[in-house]
Amino acid sequence: MKKFDAIVIGSGQAGTPLVFRLAKAGMQVAFIEKKHLGGTCLNVGCTPTKTYVASARRMWDAQHGEDLGIEIPDGAVANMKKIKDRKDALIKKSVDGITKGVTDNEKITYIKGEAKFKAEKTIEVNGELLTAPEIYINVGGRPFVPKDFEKTCFLTNESLLELDKIPEHLLIVGGSYIGLEFGQMFKRFGAEVSIFEKGERIIHREDEKTSSMVQKFMEDEGVTFHLDKECISGKREADDSITIIAKDADGNETKVTGSHLLLAVGRRPNTDTLGLENAGIETNDKGFIKVNDYLETNVKGIYALGDCNGEGAFTHTAYNDYEIIAENRFDGKDRKVSDRILTYGLFVDPPLGRVGMTKAQAIEKGLDILVGERPMSKISRAKEKGETNGYMSVVVDAQSEQILGATVLGVGGDEIISGFVNIMYAGSGYTTIRDSIQPHPTVSELIPTMLESLSKPEKENK
Ligand SMILES: Cc1cc2nc3c(=O)[nH]c(=O)nc-3n(C[C@H](O)[C@H](O)[C@H](O)COP(=O)(O)OP(=O)(O)OC[C@H]3O[C@@H](n4cnc5c(N)ncnc54)[C@H](O)[C@@H]3O)c2cc1C
Numbered sequence: 341m342k343k344f345d346a347i348v349i350g351s352g353q354a355g356t357p358l359v360f361r362l363a364k365a366g367m368q369v370a371f372i373e374k375k376h377l378g379g380t381c382l383n384v385g386c387t388p389t390k391t392y393v394a395s396a397r398r399m400w401d402a403q404h405g406e407d408l409g410i411e412i413p414d415g416a417v418a419n420m421k422k423i424k425d426r427k428d429a430l431i432k433k434s435v436d437g438i439t440k441g442v443t444d445n446e447k448i449t450y451i452k453g454e455a456k457f458k459a460e461k462t463i464e465v466n467g468e469l470l471t472a473p474e475i476y477i478n479v480g481g482r483p484f485v486p487k488d489f490e491k492t493c494f495l496t497n498e499s500l501l502e503l504d505k506i507p508e509h510l511l512i513v514g515g516s517y518i519g520l521e522f523g524q525m526f527k528r529f530g531a532e533v534s535i536f537e538k539g540e541r542i543i544h545r546e547d548e549k550t551s552s553m554v555q556k557f558m559e560d561e562g563v564t565f566h567l568d569k570e571c572i573s574g575k576r577e578a579d580d581s582i583t584i585i586a587k588d589a590d591g592n593e594t595k596v597t598g599s600h601l602l603l604a605v606g607r608r609p610n611t612d613t614l615g616l617e618n619a620g621i622e623t624n625d626k627g628f629i630k631v632n633d634y635l636e637t638n639v640k641g642i643y644a645l646g647d648c649n650g651e652g653a654f655t656h657t658a659y660n661d662y663e664i665i666a667e668n669r670f671d672g673k674d675r676k677v678s679d680r681i682l683t684y685g686l687f688v689d690p691p692l693g694r695v696g697m698t699k700a701q702a703i704e705k706g707l708d709i710l711v712g713e714r715p716m717s718k719i720s721r722a723k724e725k726g727e728t729n730g731y732m733s734v735v736v737d738a739q740s741e742q743i744l745g746a747t748v749l750g751v752g753g754d755e756i757i758s759g760f761v762n763i764m765y766a767g768s769g770y771t772t773i774r775d776s777i778q779p780h781p782t783v784s785e786l787i788p789t790m791l792e793s794l795s796k797p798e799k800e801n802k
Pocket residue numbers: 349350351352353354355372373374375376377378379380381382384385386389453454455456478479480481497518610613614645646647648652653654655656658687
């Protein structure tokens with residue numbers, strides 16, 4: 341049995357920085373990764389998709405020069421092979437950097453293999469046993485594949501990113517964040533795109549207005565949506581094309597045949613193959629590892645970080661898990677998961693930036709709130725850019741004047757949202773932004789204006 345001071349399982353957004361921090365503190369660390377250093381975000385998640393989003397936007401610009409008085413001759417072509425090569429080169433540079441950092445560090449023993457618990461503090465990898473008083477689990481998640489699709493020929497986010505030809509007709513099951521990003525980018529690359537969703541609207545966790553605006557601007561670009569389908573299944577045809585059969589509640593059937601199918605119906609944690617039962621580590625009914633506010637599992641000295649603990653589903657939440665562990669362990673801090681404010685983006689174009697509660701969530705909780713709203717069509721900078729899709733809105737606690745949540749769907753929305761995030765972390769009331777001045781001409785300069793005219797919300801979530 342090989343002994344270490346700590347074992348880190350999984351090179352995700354938490355595990356990777358943690359390994360370096362543990363090593364810096366002088367600890368001997370075993371670092372186990374079964375597939376690729378850098379995990380989901382770098383290899384098959386955020387980095388490749390946002391690289392593709394940028395290529396898709398360049399394609400869109402080439403086709404919309406005329407809107408702004410620029411004559412660009414027809415004939416822009418999205419070269420999937422070159423788009424993929426660019427993405428691969430970007431990833432390789434980062435992965436090479438991590439690989440070098442790991443292999444050059446004599447405190448770190450990097451083991452490529454699949455880790456499995458054999459006992460409470462005993463891990464098996466490649467037939468060898470390792471032990472350490474501290475174990476950090478950072479195994480992330482993988483795409484969920486519904487039973488109906490197990491025998492269909494489908495792509496996931498991983499395999500779709502390996503294509504070097506643009507699909508003729510991409511069928512996407514799942515009208516949520518991943519499905520929408522892929523849908524818009526492949527439409528812009530030149531594919532026909534059809535999106536199927538069980539719910540009556542896309543991105544159902546957002547306010548209705550957000551869902552309908554995103555749907556509208558994607559439809560305007562030519563994406564087709566099939567919503568409110570009670571049952572969605574897939575069938576591989578003799579010529580290798582794929583047919584989606586979608587039934588509504590009344591049994592009416594829609595059949596669409598395409599060349600490729602992307603399943604984007606959610607993710608599940610990689611905890612089922614980890615042998616957690618051998619260590620007595622508890623999971624919830626969805627397989628997420630149960631942790632306390634300090635990310636410790638029910639077994640002392642064993643921690644779970646990132647997507648596998650169900651406390652976040654983003655790179656920034658995984659990284660924040662790393663910070664909580666590292667700063668509490670080495671810097672005498674008292675950081676907790678419950679200190680975190682929910683924030684994220686949806687990187688369609690124009691993007692969505694979100695923080696805290698939606699209007700609907702605040703109303704459902706019965707909170708005494710004030711709301712403000714402004715369409716992008718009433719913002720000069722958006723008009724000047726010729727990008728007036730979207731809106732921004734804010735939810736404020738009527739008594740404490742604290743901002744409870746905000747939505748910025750529109751040009752720059754993914755960056756603009758940080759203004760709200762910062763004020764919420766500062767614990768300062770909404771008047772701090774209302775009474776500030778912002779540079780002109782920007783979309784942000786209308787945030788104080790929006791905050792000058794807060795009002796009670798209408799009951800329905802429109
Ligand atoms: C298509 C897509 C787009 C996304 N876009 C965004 C975005 O724009 N912004 C954002 O914030 N988030 C985004 N995400 C989510 C983000 O990628 C994840 O939240 C983030 O990567 C979670 O990191 P993690 O630390 O939990 O682990 P991961 O990054 O998932 O890494 C876990 C690692 O553990 C390894 N592993 C698993 N089991 C074992 C085992 N038994 N032994 C050894 N190693 C193991 C895996 O191979 C993997 O490398 C996206 C995800 C997808 C799929």
